Amino acid sequence: MAFTRVLHVVALFLMQGDFPGAGGETVTLKEGEDLNLRCTLSGDGSSARQWLNPRGFGIFLNTQRALRDQRYKLTHYSKEELSIRLSNVTVHDEGVYRCFSYGIPFKSKNETVEVLAAPSNPVLDVSRHTERSITLSCYTHGCKPQPQVTWLLDNGIELPGDTTHELEADGKKWTTTSRLTVLAYGPGSTASCIVHHQALKEELMASFHFEDIPRTEQNVQPEGMETKENNLLLPILVAALIFALLIIVLLFMRKLKKAHGVWKRENDVSDQTVESYKSKSNEDSTGHEKNGHVVNQKSNMQYVTDGYAETMQKNPTDTNLAISEKLFGCGRETNV
Structure with missing residues (x-):
């Protein structure tokens, strides 16, 4: 070792x-x-x-x-x-x-x-600008060294396109993108993306047929319109939020006012009940006093009446004389 x-x-x-x-x-x-x-x-x-x-x-x-x-x-x-x-x-x-x-x-x-490292099979992507103008994008990845990408039209013309290369995470291989903008095309036209690389025995190809695109008109927004809409979006959202908060506050105040009214009515009823109870207590006390006085009078009257009746029974003659004296203002004669 x-x-x-x-x-x-x-x-x-x-x-x-x-x-x-x-x-x-x-x-x-x-x-x-x-x-x-x-x-x-x-x-x-x-x-x-x-x-x-x-x-x-x-x-x-x-x-x-x-x-x-x-x-x-x-x-x-x-x-x-x-x-x-x-x-x-x-x-x-x-x-x-x-x-x-x-x-x-x-x-x-x-x-x-x-x-x-040989490149992967190319993948085509299509984006439309106007009814008669489109952009074709061709993607390939995992190749070393960088590949060469060209575009072949159906009339035999081969174009380089707009090609960019990006180093991948491993620091060894590349991802390549090539774009071609077609301003006008006829029915049945084709465009092919061709990838050339020294690790390939023959080129890789991906073709696009223009009749595959549905011919529908698209509304193209002027420049600045999208920016204007984006600038208006924030104030609208803020206004909507403030309006929602205002509604919540109004509902809360309404509920609070309703609760205050219920509380006030309950207090008024309680006060009336207490006053009624006090008034009834006073009336009951006064009635008891009056009833006691009447009973005493009746008792006295009964006592007088009873006493008078008893006197009348014991000495009816004297009673009659006494009555006569009271009525006529004179008394009994006296023998001297």
Whole structure:
């Protein structure tokens, strides 16, 4: 393991620049193909050989695997050769691969790998400006390097179009858009988007037939009309909101007024009930006093009457005389 580490350090040091014996070649592949790396550096039988990937990590040291990537396979190892294979390459596998022979003299070999990515099938999009003027848009993505897009009309004329390229998130592939505006077209006319790329055996094509567009007139708004409508939209929304709040406040005030009226009526009824109760209490007290006085009078009268009746019964003659005296103002004669 210590020897392997020493070889890695030496390899990294040697990668910093050119050194005697270094040679190189370029290999171009397409995504999905296999990369074969063959190192036939001569040396003594005890020399160690090693392949390094573009990021400087060892792939194989003699027959010992250094990377966990199972796409790498050892295809041949001998005193004169160390060959490996990388299957199903992607654009992230491209770069400079290096083979080192740690002998005397030290030797190395560089192999530059370029990976191409074919574009996707083009997709057409149509947008109409007027009844007789439309714009065609052609989209393709996932290609490396950038593709070339042209437009072929049914009269045989090929036009470049307005093409833009945008780098995708992986930093390797491109998305390409090309637009063509057609001001006039006849019945049965066609326009085709053609994608050219070196990873393709033949061009990709997408065609559009103009009779597929329904011929309906469209009202084209003048410039500034849309802006004016947008400027009026905010005040209208604010006014609607204020109106809604005003209605809510009025309903609340109406409900509050109604509740106040109910509360006032209940208080008036309570006051009348208390006054009626007090008045009735006073009348009852007065009646009881009057009734007591009458009873006393009746009792006195009865007492007088009873007393008078009793006197009359005891001495009727005296009673009669007394009455006569009262009536005629004279008294009994007295014999002297």
